Amino acid sequence: QQQVKQSPQSLIVQKGGISIINCAYENTAFDYFPWYQQFPGKGPALLIAIRPDVSEKKEGRFTISFNKSAKQFSLHIMDSQPGDSATYFCAARANTGNQFYFGTGTSLTVIP
Amino acid sequence: GAVVSQHPSWVICKSGTSVKIECRSLDFQATTMFWYRQFPKQSLMLMATSNEGSKATYEQGVEKDKFLINHASLTLSTLTVTSAHPEDSSFYICSASVNSGNTIYFGEGSWLTVV
Secondary structure (H helix, E strand, O other), rough: OEEEEEEEEEEEEEEOOOOEEEEEEOOEEEEEEEEEEEEEEEEEEEEEOOOOOOOOEEOOOOEEEEEOOOEEEEEOOOOOOOHHOOOEEEEEEEOOOEEEEEEEEEEEEEEE | OEEEEEEEEEEEEEOOOEEEEEEEEEOOOEEEEEEEEOOOOEEEEEEEEOOOOOOOEEOOOOOOEEEEEEEOOOOOOEEEOOOHHHOOOEEEEEEEEEOOOEEEEEEOOEEEEEE
């Protein structure tokens, strides 16, 4: 059973546009929601993370929007650049342990 | 962010042999490390959770006798693929938990090709 559902599976965005990736979860014990960026042949790198006590977190061009009541969170990449082309994974961690649950990933392609 | 180093980055081994992959936390102590397997264009599949000084916890369907995990110190965990076969060829990634699980940082991954 997929604990964290991620969409879309792939996304193509024009340079300068906004990339939006969505994730949803059911487990109300989740209390930490990171996003990871992975380039081909490399390990995932932590991009940005949020806790459920805030509705939005922004770091540079990357913003997480969090809707606790809907149990949804999304990553917005403003002014998308070709260098942002990568696979993005959302994740969630329960407050009852160390295990992280990952979404299925979104392959983002930013075309010049 | 914290640095997690994996070695080797890629390895080719003959079918039937064993290969060891190391995962080190370079600038922090990791009481918990995780091992994942990733197939091309797919998500991360958690194989096992490795706790320093105790036995690893394996996910359902992962053969503990085939994928031996040792977490002997707070900075090193190893994954040994025993009697490797071509179907074990994959990208193996480790991650380490900082500050009792606030977040996790990933290694660069290790490509294993079994011929």
